[in-house]
Amino acid sequence: MIYELNETHDPSLKCRVNSAHGPGTDFPIQNLPLGVFAGAKGDAAARAGVAIGDRILDLGECRARGLLDGLPRTLMEACAADSLNPLMALGPEYWSALRGRVSELLRADRRSSRLSGQVEPALIPMASARMLLPARIGDYTDFYASIHHARNVGSMFRPENPLLPNYKHLPVGYHGRASSVVVSGTPVRRPRGQREGEDSAPVFGPAQLLDYEMEVGIFVGPGNALGEPIGIADAESHLFGLCLVNDWSARDIQKWEYQPLGPFLGKSFATTVSPWVVTMEALAPFRVPAAARDPGDPEPLPYLRAVGETARGVDISVEAFLCSGQMRRDGVEPLLLSRGNAGDLYWTPSQLLTHHASNGCNLRPGDLIATGTVSGRDRGSRGCLLELTWRGTEPVHLPGGEIRRFLEDGDEVIFRARAERAGFAVLGFGECRGTIMAASAGAPIT
Numbered sequence: 001m002i003y004e005l006n007e008t009h010d011p012s013l014k015c016r017v018n019s020a021h022g023p024g025t026d027f028p029i030q031n032l033p034l035g036v037f038a039g040a041k042g043d044a045a046a047r048a049g050v051a052i053g054d055r056i057l058d059l060g061e062c063r064a065r066g067l068l069d070g071l072p073r074t075l076m077e078a079c080a081a082d083s084l085n086p087l088m089a090l091g092p093e094y095w096s097a098l099r100g101r102v103s104e105l106l107r108a109d110r111r112s113s114r115l116s117g118q119v120e121p122a123l124i125p126m127a128s129a130r131m132l133l134p135a136r137i138g139d140y141t142d143f144y145a146s147i148h149h150a151r152n153v154g155s156m157f158r159p160e161n162p163l164l165p166n167y168k169h170l171p172v173g174y175h176g177r178a179s180s181v182v183v184s185g186t187p188v189r190r191p192r193g194q195r196e197g198e199d200s201a202p203v204f205g206p207a208q209l210l211d212y213e214m215e216v217g218i219f220v221g222p223g224n225a226l227g228e229p230i231g232i233a234d235a236e237s238h239l240f241g242l243c244l245v246n247d248w249s250a251r252d253i254q255k256w257e258y259q260p261l262g263p264f265l266g267k268s269f270a271t272t273v274s275p276w277v278v279t280m281e282a283l284a285p286f287r288v289p290a291a292a293r294d295p296g297d298p299e300p301l302p303y304l305r306a307v308g309e310t311a312r313g314v315d316i317s318v319e320a321f322l323c324s325g326q327m328r329r330d331g332v333e334p335l336l337l338s339r340g341n342a343g344d345l346y347w348t349p350s351q352l353l354t355h356h357a358s359n360g361c362n363l364r365p366g367d368l369i370a371t372g373t374v375s376g377r378d379r380g381s382r383g384c385l386l387e388l389t390w391r392g393t394e395p396v397h398l399p400g401g402e403i404r405r406f407l408e409d410g411d412e413v414i415f416r417a418r419a420e421r422a423g424f425a426v427l428g429f430g431e432c433r434g435t436i437m438a439a440s441a442g443a444p445i446t
Contacts, residue, residue: 002236002312003092003284008032008099011425014108017123019053026276026418026428027051029106032099033276033429034241036083037129046082046132050102051276051430054126057102061122067105067115071097084135084277088221088240089365092281095221095240099281131275133183134243135219135366140181140271141356142215142247142263142370143173147346149375152387168297170304171347171355173372176247177268181368184244184274184432190409190439191269193253206439207250207266209392210407214320214383214415216342217245218349218369219277226362232306235350238363242283242314242349244274244415244432245370251386251406273368274415274432282427286419287312288343303358304351314349316342316429318374318417320383324402325410332399334414338388340374340381409438 015029033051038044049056059079062068068076075094078086105119144150154162190206197203221240224230230238254266290311321334357363373383382388385406389395392405415432
């Protein structure tokens with residue numbers, strides 16, 4: 001299902017929340033991303049909300065005040081849940097109905113003026129909220145959907161054959177660790193692990209080549225029964241929305257461990273996600289044709305061959321920033337490292353989901369699928385330090401004279417993203433950030 005443009009996308013809509021009109025806001029009334037929050041002091045229950053300017057519309061409070069009356073009962077119950085999983089399970093017709101109602105509640109026009117006294121108490125300052133994971137993530141899968149990233153990394157280790165034979169035929173991926181997915185702002189402790197020593201014998205200790213990976217996350221909506229695949233024509237109806245993902249990577253641990261079964265402890269120590277999920281309907285104005293393939297590239301096999309409106313990517317500009325501990329002490333703004341675009345990915349969200357379920361794997365509401373590192377053709381669009389510094393041979397120079405080949409303790413990595421198109425409101429994703437803490441002392445290794 002590709003969503004049609006409707007009145008919720010109208011760039012002329014005015015919002016009752018003044019901050020939703022700010023020139024730099026990520027959350028105008030045309031966006032309405034969903035998330036889960038609690039009181040800043042941790043003394044309140046988790047509840048679902050919608051970001052609008054610098055406020056959060058509490059959906060549970062809206063239900064209690066009768067502002068959702070007339071919507072399906074299951075939808076109203078989902079709005080009062082402590083995670084987005086029940087809402088994700090319902091499907092596009094329900095999501096669209098909720099978006100339409102929330103848009104109406106937040107408009108500053110005569111149709112909604114009579115609701116002012118009921119809506120205002122449901123608007124919570126973001127500054128007084130503590131953001132939580134938007135869903136209970138049962139499973140997490142990371143793909144390798146950027147051909148530019150795959151080609152860059154491959155050329156470092158296999159210069160004569162950067163892309164393996166399967167890359168242009170299927171979306172390459174691996175199953176990650178859902179238990180270590182954390183919400184933006186959670187500190188990330190440097191992992192300890194086994195890595196290759198100078199004499200090729202392994203040593204155990206803190207990772208030396210710690211990296212970030214700038215990715216886009218896809219939350220699954222309705223799932224599929226075990227053994228029943230999802231056809232490419234139906235894939236869009238199983239896509240709830242997008243967020244930002246930092247799939248942190250300990251390159252030295254990963255290099256030593258990954259053959260023959262792939263990433264393990266070099267990836268499973270932490271994955272950071274942004275708290276707000278921008279729905280696929282909100283992103284309808286920013287759908288673009290899938291990235292052009294090089295001449296001579298094979299056509300995808302029929303089960304992955306999207307046609308017409310289903311063969312669409314998403315035009316989202318994603319940026320990575322770094323702020324060292326020294327920069328923070330000196331009051332220096334984070335440094336922009338790179339800017340990529342999710343529209344350049346070789347495989348679309350529908351193809352990732354369809355391939356994932358093609359063997360009958362049962363996806364479930366709230367499962368997280370990540371695109372893999374979002375990188376482009378030029379140096380300024382490389383989505384990780386491994387690429388940006390070319391394995392450390394071309395270091396990044398920070399303000400104040402510091403250099404970085406890989407991440408140091410105290411470094412904070414921040415991702416931001418925007419969807420922009422002439423004639424439509426600019427939509428943002430909020431931030432995905434994490435700061436590196438020193439490795440734990442750990443138990444004695446003998």
